[in-house]
Amino acid sequence: MSGSVRQRLSDCLANASKADKAVASFMLAQLNSIPFETAASLASKVEVSEPTVGRFCRSIGYKSFKNLKNHLKQDIGDRPWLISDRLRDLQRRTQAGEDQLSRGLELEIGGLVAVYELAQTPEWKRVVKRLAETPAVFVTGFQTERGMAQIFVNQLQYLRDRVHLVDLAGGNFAELLTSGSNQSCLVIFEARRYSRMARLLAQDARKAGIPTTLVTDPFCDWGRDLVDEVFVVPTEFNLFWESTAQMASLANLLVNGVFIELGHTVEERMDYISRLYSRFTGYVGDSSGPSVGHQT
Amino acid sequence: MSGSVRQRLSDCLANASKADKAVASFMLAQLNSIPFETAASLASKVEVSEPTVGRFCRSIGYKSFKNLKNHLKQDIGDRPWLISDRLRDLQRRTQAGEDQLSRGLELEIGGLVAVYELAQTPEWKRVVKRLAETPAVFVTGFQTERGMAQIFVNQLQYLRDRVHLVDLAGGNFAELLTSGSNQSCLVIFEARRYSRMARLLAQDARKAGIPTTLVTDPFCDWGRDLVDEVFVVPTEFNLFWESTAQMASLANLLVNGVFIELGHTVEERMDYISRLYSRFTGYVGDSSGPSVGHQT
DNA sequence: GAAAATATGTTATATTTCTTTCAAACTGTC
DNA sequence: GACAGTTTGAAAGAAATATAACATATTTTC
Numbered sequence: 238m239s240g241s242v243r244q245r246l247s248d249c250l251a252n253a254s255k256a257d258k259a260v261a262s263f264m265l266a267q268l269n270s271i272p273f274e275t276a277a278s279l280a281s282k283v284e285v286s287e288p289t290v291g292r293f294c295r296s297i298g299y300k301s302f303k304n305l306k307n308h309l310k311q312d313i314g315d316r317p318w319l320i321s322d323r324l325r326d327l328q329r330r331t332q333a334g335e336d337q338l339s340r341g342l343e344l345e346i347g348g349l350v351a352v353y354e355l356a357q358t359p360e361w362k363r364v365v366k367r368l369a370e371t372p373a374v375f376v377t378g379f380q381t382e383r384g385m386a387q388i389f390v391n392q393l394q395y396l397r398d399r400v401h402l403v404d405l406a407g408g409n410f411a412e413l414l415t416s417g418s419n420q421s422c423l424v425i426f427e428a429r430r431y432s433r434m435a436r437l438l439a440q441d442a443r444k445a446g447i448p449t450t451l452v453t454d455p456f457c458d459w460g461r462d463l464v465d466e467v468f469v470v471p472t473e474f475n476l477f478w479e480s481t482a483q484m485a486s487l488a489n490l491l492v493n494g495v496f497i498e499l500g501h502t503v504e505e506r507m508d509y510i511s512r513l514y515s516r517f518t519g520y521v522g523d524s525s526g527p528s529v530g531h532q533t
Numbered sequence: 534m535s536g537s538v539r540q541r542l543s544d545c546l547a548n549a550s551k552a553d554k555a556v557a558s559f560m561l562a563q564l565n566s567i568p569f570e571t572a573a574s575l576a577s578k579v580e581v582s583e584p585t586v587g588r589f590c591r592s593i594g595y596k597s598f599k600n601l602k603n604h605l606k607q608d609i610g611d612r613p614w615l616i617s618d619r620l621r622d623l624q625r626r627t628q629a630g631e632d633q634l635s636r637g638l639e640l641e642i643g644g645l646v647a648v649y650e651l652a653q654t655p656e657w658k659r660v661v662k663r664l665a666e667t668p669a670v671f672v673t674g675f676q677t678e679r680g681m682a683q684i685f686v687n688q689l690q691y692l693r694d695r696v697h698l699v700d701l702a703g704g705n706f707a708e709l710l711t712s713g714s715n716q717s718c719l720v721i722f723e724a725r726r727y728s729r730m731a732r733l734l735a736q737d738a739r740k741a742g743i744p745t746t747l748v749t750d751p752f753c754d755w756g757r758d759l760v761d762e763v764f765v766v767p768t769e770f771n772l773f774w775e776s777t778a779q780m781a782s783l784a785n786l787l788v789n790g791v792f793i794e795l796g797h798t799v800e801e802r803m804d805y806i807s808r809l810y811s812r813f814t815g816y817v818g819d820s821s822g823p824s825v826g827h828q829t
Numbered sequence: 830g831a832a833a834a835t836a837t838g839t840t841a842t843a844t845t846t847c848t849t850t851c852a853a854a855c856t857g858t859c
Numbered sequence: 860g861a862c863a864g865t866t867t868g869a870a871a872g873a874a875a876t877a878t879a880a881c882a883t884a885t886t887t888t889c
Contacts (some may be wrong), residue, residue: 389682481684485778552866
C-alpha cells in the first residue's frame, strides 16, 4: 500500500467493509476539512465508533488518525497532469525503504508553490515595479543569506544599473541611508538566525523613508512593522538543514518580473554586461546574455 | 475584537508583546498548515512555551487554540490547502493572464525532481562521502554562481572545518593545488557563461590529482573528461532568467548527505559555530544551530 | 442453519493536549 | 537601584483524544 492519502482512500473503497467504506468516502469528500476533525468528531459524523476510525487508518497503512492527518499535510496530492511518473517512481523507491528523501521533495515542491502564489499578490507587483523604477536598489543578506543576496544582485545587475550589495564593510551602508527617500529601495534577505544587523538596517531605512522589502522565513517575528512588504518563504523540509532553494526561486521570479516590467529596453544593456563579464573572465562565445530568448 | 482569524492576527501585531508577536506572525505565515499544528508543536516552532500559545489565542478573543482552529475552518474551510488544489488554482488563475507563471512552476518542479533523482546515484554517494572525509574541501563558482558557492561553503562550514571558497583574489587557489592529491577535493559550481577560470582550475586540479565535482547546467560541454563527477541541474524554466534554485536544492541535499554521513559527531561543532556567528552578528537566541532537531 | 471468521461497538485505560497556578524574569518608572 | 506592572515559562492538574481489551453483532462458509 502506498501513494498519497487520497490514493489510498480511493484504493480501499473497492474492497473494504461497510464502515470502512463509509469512513473512506466521507474522508474523500471532505478532504479539505479533515485536518480540523478529530477521530471522535469524524466518527460521529460518519456514525461509526471511534475505534473504527483509528482501526481504519491503521488498515490503510497509517499509524493513527493523527498520523494520517500528518501525511495529508505533506501530501501533494495526485497530479496526473504533472511530471507525476518520475515523482511517483521516486516515491515508490523511497517507500521501499531507501530513506525519506521524497518526503523532503514533496515539501520542497509545496514551498515552491507557495513562492509562486506570492508572485501573484499585489505586494509582489508593487515590489517589482519599485525594483524596476527606483534609481538605486540596495540588497543585503547576512550570514547564510549573504550568498542569496549576492545572487540576486548579480542577476538584477544584468537588467539595470545601480544595484548594490550592502555590506558591513563597504561604505554603501551610508550610501543607502543618505540617499533620498524616493531615490533608493532596499531588499533584505533573512532566515532563521536573524542578525541584529538586518533589523537595525530596516529601522534606519524606515527612518530615512526608504521602502524596504523583507524576504524571510516563517520564524521571523520582527519586520512586519518595520518594513513595507514581507515575503515569507518556507524553508523547512525535512532535511537536516533548511533549504535556501525556495528563496532562490523567489529571487528569480522577482528578477523575471523586473525584466518583464522593463521590457525589451534592457537588451542592449544586457549585451554590454555580458561582454564585460566575458572580458574579465575569459569566456568566449555568444554574447547575448545569460538566457535571452528563452522567453516563450 | 472581531473579524477573520487573519484579521485578528494582523491587528494584534501592532501592539502585542514580543512572544505574542512571534506567535502571530508565524501563524500568519503558515496559516495553511495551522490546522495540523497543535498548541505544543506550534510553541516549539516559535520557541515559546505552550501556555503562551493558549493565552495568546485567548487574548485575541478565542477560547483556546483549538477554538481558533475551528474558526479557521470557517475562514479557509473551502480554501485549498492541499498542494494539488493550490497548483490547480494557480494554473487556473495564470491561464487567464498571459504570463506563463504556472508553466514555469511545473518546469521548476520537474527540475527539483531531477535533482532528487541525482541524489540517488552512486556518484552522489561517492561525492558525499568524499566531502565528509577529505581533510580539506575547496569550493568555487564564478560570476552568477559565485553566490551559490558561497552558500554551499557557509552551510558546509557548520559541519566540518577546512572548507574554503576558492577565490581569484585570495591565495587559496595555490593552496588548493599544492595540497596533496588525497588531502583535498574540489567542487565547482558553473552555469551558462562558463568561465575560462573554471575550466583552467579543473585542468590544474586534475593534474594535481585532486578529485573534482562539477555542478553545472545542461549546456555545459566541457568537463566530462576533466572532472570526476558531473551533476547536471536543469536551469531553464520559461522565465526570462535561469533559475539557480534547483542548484541551491542540490547544494542543500549534498550538505544534508554530509550531515548524515558524519552522524551526530558534528553537533558539538555546530553549537560552537552557532555561538561564533552569534557573537559577531548579535543574534541572541538558542544556540543549537540553524535547524537542529527538525530531523524527523 | 450453525460454526468460523470478520467487523463493530462498549467500556476502560493510556496518551496527548490544553489550562491553571505560581514563581522567575523582564520593563519601565520613580 | 528598588518598586510595581507586565510578561513568560515550569510544573502540575484537567480535559480531550486515541488505543486496547473484550463483548456483541454481522457476514461468510460449509
